Amino acid sequence: MENDRLNSDRITRDYFDSLLIAMRHIDSQIPDTGIRLFGKKFSMPITTAALSHLNNTTEDGMKKMAEGAFMADAVCFSGMGEAAELKSMCDTGARVIKIVKPHEKNDKVYAKILEAEEAGCFAVGMDIDHAFSGNGEYDNVMGLPMRPKSLEELKSFVESTNLPFIVKGVLSVADAKKCMEAGAAGIVVSHHHGIMSGCVPPLMVLPEIKKAVGSRMSIFVDCGIESGMDAYKALALGADAVCVGRAIMGPLKENGAEGVRDKLLSMKAELMSVMERTACVKLNKIDDSVIYHRNF
8 A cells, every 4th residue: 555655646735735825905806817828718727637538427528528618718638538539529619638648659649649630629749657657667558558758759749730739747847848848839747646656746846847948838737736726826836727637527427517617617716716815917917926835
């Protein structure tokens, strides 16, 4: 059994909760949570995470997740799945970002990128942190062999498509810089829900990554985002947007697309509330000057 002291998900939650917010009310007003990502406007910097296999949760789960994101005017990430499922997601009107696994054969990667283009995806990318298993071997996901990718391979994937390319699973300045060198349009700072014990919390390394890449890539943050307050803390420390995964799965199972919509809108409302109480009238006004680290 994993040593709980090194449980990455618990460490990440504890770090979120260690960040405290200083209120500022003077000169505040109702804020605008609108954001532009890759040339398109959305109502919030909160997206669905790159979930997969949601048909196990509810019938047409992936499509319903996309429908919920569309109704909330939010970006929808997508993980593993077949071409027909991806097309059904895009046909809802949602702006879908397809995340491709690091398949052993690059031909498989290119084929999945082409599927994303043909389905009408908003952007495409790769999940780099599923290259290895937890036993010292290469990973194998549902019978599909995986391999780590070099910087040159990553460049070739970026150059193979006209869609913005997002790299998911970045948890260091070193990888962030390589993604920037590869020409990626964005990164997802993530430890893939604790794929390794003892991972640094995404928000802990986020300021260093933001300092390294500036505004040259869009920065998404994944792992443990449960509320508008969590989203605010990520934005304050350098994220452009956040990805919500497990927090939407219950609402999806209980109420389908409407459940996803309502959860996203609820998080947006909470984000607005925190922005109001910190005098941040727009997303670009949020910064780390309101963040205090609890040490008592």
